[in-house]
Amino acid sequence: MDFFNMLKNRRSVYGLNKNLPVFKDKVFDLVRDSVRYVPDAFDMKSQRVIVVVDDAHEKFWDAVYDELVRATGNPIPRERLDSFAAAAGTILYFYDSAVVNEVRKRYPLYAENFHDWVMQSNGMLQFAIWTGLAEMGVGANLQHYNPVIDKMVAQMFNLPEAWVLVAEMPFGGIAKQPSPKIPEDIDIRVKIEK
Ligand SMILES: Cc1cc2nc3c(=O)[nH]c(=O)nc-3n(C[C@H](O)[C@H](O)[C@H](O)COP(=O)(O)O)c2cc1C
Numbered sequence: 001m002d003f004f005n006m007l008k009n010r011r012s013v014y015g016l017n018k019n020l021p022v023f024k025d026k027v028f029d030l031v032r033d034s035v036r037y038v039p040d041a042f043d044m045k046s047q048r049v050i051v052v053v054d055d056a057h058e059k060f061w062d063a064v065y066d067e068l069v070r071a072t073g074n075p076i077p078r079e080r081l082d083s084f085a086a087a088a089g090t091i092l093y094f095y096d097s098a099v100v101n102e103v104r105k106r107y108p109l110y111a112e113n114f115h116d117w118v119m120q121s122n123g124m125l126q127f128a129i130w131t132g133l134a135e136m137g138v139g140a141n142l143q144h145y146n147p148v149i150d151k152m153v154a155q156m157f158n159l160p161e162a163w164v165l166v167a168e169m170p171f172g173g174i175a176k177q178p179s180p181k182i183p184e185d186i187d188i189r190v191k192i193e194k
Helices: 003-009 024-037 054-072 079-085 097-106 108-135 150-156
Strands: 015-017 047-053 089-096 163-176
Touching: 003 108, 015 079, 024 047, 024 089, 024 108, 047 054, 047 108, 054 079, 054 089, 054 150, 089 097, 089 108, 097 108, 108 163, 150 163
Parallel strands: none
Antiparallel strands: 015 163, 047 089, 089 163
16 A cells, blocks of 8 residues: 555544454564564654453453543443454553653753653554554544553553553544535645745
């Protein structure tokens, strides 16, 4: 697939199931390669990822539900969370704040920029993996239950304190295709200067 078609093919897919069109190992390799090749400011390699599958995946979304109930003090509808649990797995994105703080100390003139850079490189990684999954026919969407679930995630996966959760990406077979994009006049957002 050419690059433009790969971009076009990446969508937020909410209708996911466990029938992956590829072996799970292909997904794990995509994640490893994306982490290897996606850039970061000062090459600090701040991105961290956990791919959660099988029993751990079911356990994870049950625990997200429990945390949301705890945070709101009310039972909440399960449909949305169940739709994520119905997927084949979830990719958790983090950055390692210990690495970031270490590099930040070496560049005090730019200290305030580091948080933006960390989020930009994490977003690049999310985008690379999301697009790579789409290229394999695997659907995915992007969720943000952090910071509500931060403590639970750290405990569940026994993480170093310095790992900061950024996003959750359920992925799986495509049970329902998303609606086509609404056409837009792209020249409102893009200017060509000569
Ligand atoms: C930085 C970022 C944060 C997002 N957060 C969420 C989210 O928390 N929940 C969600 O359902 N979708 C989230 N999305 C998905 C967007 O709503 C979606 O990408 C957008 O509507 C365009 O649709 P498309 O992905 O099909 O092109 C997020 C997307 C981005 C890039």
